[in-house]
Amino acid sequence: MTRSSYPDVDIPDLSVYDALFSGIAESDLDRVALVDGPSGDETSYRALIAQIDALAGSLAARGLAVGDRVGILCPNVPAFATVFHGVLRAGGTATTINSLYTAEEIENQLTSAGATWLFTVSPLYAHAAEAAEKAGIGADHLVVIDGAEGHPSLRDLLFERAAPPEVSFDPSTHLAVLPYSSGTTGRPKGVMLTHRNLVANIHQCRDVIPLSRDDRALAVLPFFHIYGMSVLLDYALLQRAALVTMPKFDLVEFLRTVSDERCTWVFIAPPIAVALAKHPLVDEYDLSGVEVIFSGAAPLDRELAKAVAGRIGCQVRQGYGMTETSPVTHAIPIEGDIDLSSIGLAIPNTECRLVDPETGADIEFPDAGTSAPGELLIRGPQVMSGYLNDEEATARTIEADGWLHTGDIATVTAEGVYAIVDRLKELIKYKGYQVAPAVLEAVLLSHPDVVDAAVVGVPDDDAQEVPKAFVVRRPDAGADFDETAVMAFVADRVAPHEKVRLVEFIDAIPKSTSGKILRKDLRSRVGRHALT
Known part of the structure; x- marks a missing residue:
């Protein structure tokens, strides 16, 4: 067993809303929180907090109780932040849904999660309405954010100007979100992440992802995915950065937005790295404002990372994690010369073990060089409380003493640098x-x-x-x-x-x-x- 080489960080015993907004400085309230990439429209921190409070008040007035489940089927637009944090502010639990899902897949998640509300947008309305009806969600609880006849809109709810409710719950046990993950095998399962899980992970990221209040971060990776939800949406807000949203990936629009908005941090998945390294269109845009490209969600090849860094003239780094770990467990720090194909160092407050998958015996941490390979196990405050209504899958994934099986085979160097070399898991990325x-x-x-x-x-x-x-x-x-x-x-x-x-x-x-x-x-x- 090894513990992160970083010193532990203090994790406040707060809800997500309080952790992000309760201590905001007066000088930050009029800073830009969100930028709508296609239009350039900006939302200040002051306006965002007011919208979150108003939505929480309206939902409570309409009967949303602490612990109620709310589906969110919405692309990356500024309103997502209002809806997501408004639900959490009211004590609800958000289950975020893939915007590409079929009506049947949406219904399956709503039913599995026990959702009684659903927020969506008009382009996704047809599938949302079909799924909501089959899941037993009435028209008055299907909120079409940009408006649709017969349903409340986000504007309707905000204009009710209801006071935010007084809610009380234990952040360490109350579920904040129910994203769905296939884990290491099988069908998607509801991952139970508490307020403490999410608050812990964004505080753990501070030493390894130095996003600052002067940065503008691009958010093209979907907020419904834990990477977009936690590392982009919540972490950027915690750091008082400006988050530039894109509802979907289109290379021309991506390059235009990065150039026009002078994005300094660009969070991507490896397929975008391929385009940045190879596509001739990249040379037609001014990307000189980019300082860091940070990849996640799937492994990034070393040579591809170097090609992107050389072409854009920026740092390229990657991190590692799972939905089940809120998600970050490892990252390559900005400073230093760590192999770009590795997953870097364990983040603060994180313990790691490598275990022989055949014998279950622990693999020793090396005094020099690189260890033998073994399954990577993780323990820390970011580890989920379990899978919803699936004790058997939970027991297979999390040991009684808190160690979570990642299903990935890793090695570690004497310097504490981890690399994924194979996998036990069946999941495809x-x-x-x-x-x-x-x-x-x-x-x-x-x-x-x-x-x-x-x-x-x-x-x-x-x-x-x-x-x-x-x-x-x-x-x-x-x-x-x-x-x-x-x-x-x-x-x-x-x-x-x-x-x-x-x-x-x-x-x-x-x-x-x-x-x-x-x-x-x-x-x-x-x-x-x-x-x-």
Whole structure:
């Protein structure tokens, strides 16, 4: 076991709202908190806090009680911050939903979380309304932020000017958010993160992610994902930086926004790094204001990081974490010369262990050089309290003494630098989004011409991970049931990021004697077909 080389930081025993706003200095109130990237419209800290208080008051007046669950289906716009923090300010628990989800997937999350409210925007209204109705959420509890007939809008709620409620709860046990994660395997599960989890993690980040009140940070990574929610939205507000929002990634709009808004910190996932390193459009924009590009959500290749740093003329760093750890556990510091393909140092208040996955024995911290590989386990105040309504999955993931299994195989150097070298987990990271193989396998097995199937992540030409399906066809399947037909079948039934990108037909899926799919055997196959 090793503890972070950073000294522990004090974690205030506060709610997220109080941690971010209760001690704000008068001089910061009129600073810019949020910038709408497409329009350039700005929201001050004073205005944001007033909106959060007003929404919390209106929700309480309409019956929202402490502990009630509220779905948020919304892209990255300034109103997201008002809604998210308004729900938490009122004592509710926010379950943030992927904007690309189908109506069925939205309904599944709302039902699983027990949500009684849903906030959305008009472009997502059709799926939201269908899902809300099936989940038993009435029209008066489906809030369309920018307005829709028959539903309250955010403006309606803010203009009621109700006083914020007096709420009381224990930050260490009260759930702030319920994001959904596939963990190390299986279908998405509600990750129970308390106010203390979120407050702890943003305070832990202060020594390793030196975002300041003079910075302008780009927020193109979605707020519904824990990386966007915690590292961008909450952390930027804690540091009194200005957060520039983008509702979706478009390279031209991305480059224009970074240039026009003079963004100093740009938070990305590796697919954006590929564009920054290779696309000719990058040379047409002035990106000289960028000081740091910080990557997360999926592994960043060393050579790709160097290519981006050289082309943009900035620092490139990456961090590591999971939804289950709120999310950050490791990061490469800005200062120093640490291998860019590593995940860097454990952040403050974080303990780490490497454990032999076969024997369960701890791997010794090296006196020199690099340790043997082992599964990375984490313990700290950022570790979730468990999976919602799933004690079995919780027990598999978190040991009785608080150690969380990441499912990643890592090494550590004598200097405390960790690197991910392999993994036990089955989860696929496609463009930073989680893709659960079990979900895609269930879809494939619903096709009458599929006898068996397995899905794994494999690298594409840019060393980014894509979902590949191995399919056993029914012997008398028609000739038209080919790779294209398989991909089309899956694409009609899942969100865009969950689509199968490669298909290979094989005679049998390799399995252990207990029936477990041997995914490592499948990943070792070199045959790759039908990349789209």
